[in-house]
Amino acid sequence: MYAWPASEVPALPGSGRDLRIHDTATAGRVTLAPGPVARIYVCGITPYDATHMGHAATYNAFDLVQRVWLDTKRQVHYVQNVTDVDDPLLERAVATGVDWAALAERETALFREDMTALRMLPPQQYIGAVEAIPGIVPLVERLRDAGAAYELGRDVYFSVDSDPAFGGVSNLDAEAMRILSAERGGDPDRPGKKNPLDPMLWMAAREGEPSWDGASLGQGRPGWHIECVAIALDHLGMGFDVQGGGSDLAFPHHEMGASHAQALTGEHPFAKTYVHAGMVGLNGEKMSKSKGNLVFVSTTRRNGVDPAAIRLALLANHYRADWEWTDTVLDEAVARLARWRAAVSRPDGLPAEALLEEIREALADDLDSPKALAAVDRWALAQTSGDGTDEGAPGLASRAVDALLGVAL
Template sequence: MRAWSVPSVPSLPVRGPEVAVHDTASGRLVTTSPDGPARLYVCGITPYDATHMGHAATYVGFDLLVRAWRNAGHDVTYVQNVTDVDDPLLERATKVGIDWVALAERETQLFRDDMEALRVLPPAAYVGAVESIPLVVALIQRLEAAGAVYRVDDDLYFSVTADPAFGGVSGWDRDQMLEIFGQRGGDPERPGKRDPLDCLLWRAERPGEPAWESPFGPGRPGWHIECSAIALEHLGSAFDVQGGGSDLVFPHHEMSASEVQVADPSHPFARAYTHAGMVAYDGEKMSKSRGNLVFVSQLRRSDIDPMAIRFVLLGHHYRSDWEWTDDLLWQAAETLEQWRKALWLGAGAPADAVVAQVLAAVADDLDAPTALASVQAWVDATLGTDGLADTSDPTAGQAVRDVIDAALGLSI
């Protein structure tokens, strides 16, 4: 599956610091230490509706990580999946009377368009669940060989007790897991399971549903095994960062990690697990089930500058939970106009300090709000908002323009 086009990103004359991110599993900040290219896996969309601000916040957040690694001098291997066959997609297709393949292709293209508009750097491998079915089958066979697979009727399940480290990603106790599992795609009440927390690996063919041939009989992959197989194939074990929204900590990232760790017990799935916060609207987390969504594509069609959308997202630390409002968007548009005015001058306040501050902030757990504040201080000094303009650096405008593009993804 193809990704989207690569935006032009300026090269900087200075190198940024090594990058530290918050690791959910340990609960602390860890400095990444890539062995070769930095390796990142971010869980992608299930393409049954348009990209909303919760999605956009996650992918812009991890775009900061890719940029920070590159500015620190690392090559980056970034992998993202598309769950292009799953229950929500099939249910939506039936409800609206459209072929599920056509729906997935349409919404995936809309996602690509949104990511291009927001200047998110594309993954090196953008992999659909359907095209990864041979990888899923091979991984299930490895899990079978490890004694971690059993049948319930014609479905295959993964035994979570096969992984001694199960629970290490979320840090949750069993009661917490059981409370949430059923709300996030699990089936703890299904008769015949050895453990209520065991997760589906292979769903046997049901009437009216798509299915693919396999050694286990016709069917399709479970959710977690899809990401396990794709990450293992394209990144290997012990890759640098597993990323996604905080709602994926359990069960998705917990299960994906355990499946790979049983197949390859000599290595952890990932070295760090990093999670973006949730975006609310009208007082509740944005979700398709609630219908309280603000779509990137709708704003773009309303002639909203995509950089204003990105600016709003950058104004909140990627790990924070926050609420979208229209006022934030209008404030962002006004601020960008002020920044453009300062940058168009060419000369400005000395740029070396703000360049270093922006790179340091983004390398420090992707702290975009602090980086924005540093640029705003430079803009204020350049325009003389206190009555005393500083244009002593004749090349400052270009230097600041380059760092906010290379580090923050803002093209101004």
């Protein structure tokens, strides 16, 4: 599966700072110190509807991580999946009378368009669950043969008790896990499971649903968590630098994925750092497909809103915060974009070297994009005085905003 075209990242003078970021697993801030190639895996969409602002906010956060790393002169190895077969997708296909594969292809294409418009840097590997199945099946077989998985009916479940480190990502107690498991795709009440939290690795074929050859597992399709594990292990290996996604993925998805990988390899940790973005709400509730309270990126673009303004609206909120999308948020972003473009359109201006360093420091401090935006606001306001004579200032400010914030002026 192909990703989307990369926008050019302008070169900046000097070098950026190492990123200090909140790690869910330790509930504290850590300094990321990757090698020459920083490795990141971000969980992708289940393509049964268009990209909404909650998606965009999450991918914007991890785009900033990449930009900070690139500014330190590192390379970035970024991998993202597409869950192009799963219950929500199949249910939507039945409800709308559309072939599930065609629905997944259509919505993935729209996602690519939205990511391109928002100038999100693409992954080097963009892998669908379906194309990953040949690599998933042997992993499930290995877990089963090692006693870390078991059959129930014709389905195969992972035993969370097989990983001594289980629970170390989300740090939740058993009751909280059970509640979230039921809410987020698990089946804790299924009779016969060794532990109510045990997640499915391989779902045996159901009538009327797609299935694939699972060798000794029989016909079926993979569970949600093992999909990402197979892709990440194949392309990044154990101990990669950052596993990212929305805060609703900490449990069960990232917790279960870590245990799958650790049981498979005998190594710990699956990812060195777990980073989670907050939820975007609308009318007092989390924006989600299941609730139907969505503001779509594509619709907003079709209504004539500059994608750069959408990105500024996302950047105005700290990535870990839960916040509300409103017309006011977007209006303020549109006005900010106009002010910034006016400021860099001058033939000269106030020196921008200090501005560059302010943006770098803000982003290195747990991706504090609101602080970075405030720094550009101050510089743009000072430009209105017309007292600056530095001919290179507008260009440097523009390149800094583009390279570090992903906003083209």
